[in-house]
Amino acid sequence: MSKLNKLFSAEKKRRLAEELQSSKRNFFAKLGTAVAGRASIDEDLLDELEGVLIQSDVGVATTIKIIEAIEARVAADKYLGSEALGQLLTEEITKILVRPEAAATPQDFAAALPHQPEVIMVVGVNGVGKTTTIGKLAHQYTQAGKKVILGAADTFRAGAIDQLQIWADSVGVSLVKQEMGSDPASVAFDTLQSAVAQNADVVLIDTAGRLHNKINLMNELSKVKRVMDKIVPEAPHEVLLVLDGSTGQNAFEQAKQFTAATEVSALAITKLDGTAKGGVVMGISDQFQIPVKYIGVGEGIDDLQRFDPEAFVFSFFNA
Numbered sequence: 001m002s003k004l005n006k007l008f009s010a011e012k013k014r015r016l017a018e019e020l021q022s023s024k025r026n027f028f029a030k031l032g033t034a035v036a037g038r039a040s041i042d043e044d045l046l047d048e049l050e051g052v053l054i055q056s057d058v059g060v061a062t063t064i065k066i067i068e069a070i071e072a073r074v075a076a077d078k079y080l081g082s083e084a085l086g087q088l089l090t091e092e093i094t095k096i097l098v099r100p101e102a103a104a105t106p107q108d109f110a111a112a113l114p115h116q117p118e119v120i121m122v123v124g125v126n127g128v129g130k131t132t133t134i135g136k137l138a139h140q141y142t143q144a145g146k147k148v149i150l151g152a153a154d155t156f157r158a159g160a161i162d163q164l165q166i167w168a169d170s171v172g173v174s175l176v177k178q179e180m181g182s183d184p185a186s187v188a189f190d191t192l193q194s195a196v197a198q199n200a201d202v203v204l205i206d207t208a209g210r211l212h213n214k215i216n217l218m219n220e221l222s223k224v225k226r227v228m229d230k231i232v233p234e235a236p237h238e239v240l241l242v243l244d245g246s247t248g249q250n251a252f253e254q255a256k257q258f259t260a261a262t263e264v265s266a267l268a269i270t271k272l273d274g275t276a277k278g279g280v281v282m283g284i285s286d287q288f289q290i291p292v293k294y295i296g297v298g299e300g301i302d303d304l305q306r307f308d309p310e311a312f313v314f315s316f317f318n319a
Helices: 003-019 021-035 043-055 061-079 081-097 130-143 160-171 186-199 213-232 251-262 282-288 309-317
Strands: 118-123 148-153 174-176 202-207 240-243 266-270 292-297 304-306
Touching: 043 061, 061 081, 061 282, 081 240, 081 282, 081 309, 118 130, 118 186, 118 213, 130 148, 130 160, 130 202, 130 240, 130 292, 130 304, 148 160, 148 186, 160 174, 174 186, 186 202, 186 213, 202 213, 213 251, 251 282, 266 282, 282 292, 304 309
Parallel strands: 118 202, 118 240, 148 174, 148 202, 240 266, 266 292
Antiparallel strands: 292 304
16 A cells, blocks of 8 residues: 555544544443443343444344354353444444445545446435535546446436536536426436437436425436446445434435345445434445445545445444
């Protein structure tokens, strides 16, 4: 690894640790209470740990998996002091997290893309930071030398098109849009036609985030996908679900709804800075077996990070 990459990696980990302080304080305060005065990892301590993990929004199913893994380790090693608990948690949760197919490195945005153009459909409920995530992705791809086009297919929410236009202007990329209330599939069709004509590298399609009727959502997203496939074979190449990490268990429900409505292939979990619910990253990744590809740890345009499981778990579980 070059000196520059090492410096980048160290800075990234430092910032990540800072932004996860709320989750860490919440977790370690509870964990400290559970461990206090105990000489070994016993059944009572594991019961306490189970409660701490669930309260940190890791989720019941994933918590049970973690506890069972630690029980197996303790049984195999015969004796482990309570001071080893942090290391055990780090190791077992890193194993559980689903990893992105590509390595999480700073060079990812500049890497060669498997399709020309690479079409990414972004889904998620209103208010989770979906449009902001699209803008930040557009910025990072553009900074890496990629030509990016945005498609404003969220045509039902007042202000959605204007918000995406602000991001397009700020980043310096093209936006394909129609009037509010237009057919989202028509916008997607026009966007991909424009992308092909302009030889774009990346296409980011915003979609409506309504969960009041799952059947309508499913039909709408399916129609958008069918239309895109006519212009660019196998598009979209990625369906990115954006979730608000600060909502805890609500994020689990949203993931359940959207994975039932469409084939989600990657996750972006936003607003992890300032929340005590960082455990949701672990639970959702494990429960739905979908890789977390990005995490949002701040308001800045560069604060959408490629997800690195080892760095995240180390930052979360090491005081």
